[in-house]
Structure formats: structure tokens, C-alpha cells
Amino acid sequence: MEFLTDLLKFMKERKKWWLTPVIIVLLLIGILIVIGGGSAIAPFIYTLF
Numbered sequence: 795m796e797f798l799t800d801l802l803k804f805m806k807e808r809k810k811w812w813l814t815p816v817i818i819v820l821l822l823i824g825i826l827i828v829i830g831g832g833s834a835i836a837p838f839i840y841t842l843f
Contacts, residue, residue, distance in 0.1 A: 805813055830836045 801817075805811060826842075
């Protein structure tokens with residue numbers, strides 16, 4: 795959690811708000827990979843890519 799607070803402080807101080815959509819997209823892709831790795835939904839997720 796400390797990493798996230800440091801990241802938010804960095805974005806606030808340096809006015810790097812354009813990083814927010816990039817981070818959100820990377821998190822969503824990571825969540826899809828974790829969910830798709832070991833579940834019954836995996837074949838349907840892999841067809842998206």
C-alpha cells in the first residue's frame with residue numbers, strides 16, 4: 795500500500811495525471827491474467843486477445 799501512496803504523491807506533485815489511465819489499463823490487464831490463469835472463464839478471456 796505504501797507504493798500506491800508514493801505513486802499518488804508523485805503524480806500530484808509532478809502533475810503527471812496522464813499516467814492515471816496507463817496505470818488503470820495495466821491493472822485491468824493484470825487482473826484479467828490472474829483471473830484467466832486458473833478459472834473456468836480462461837478460454838473466454840483468451841479469445842479477447
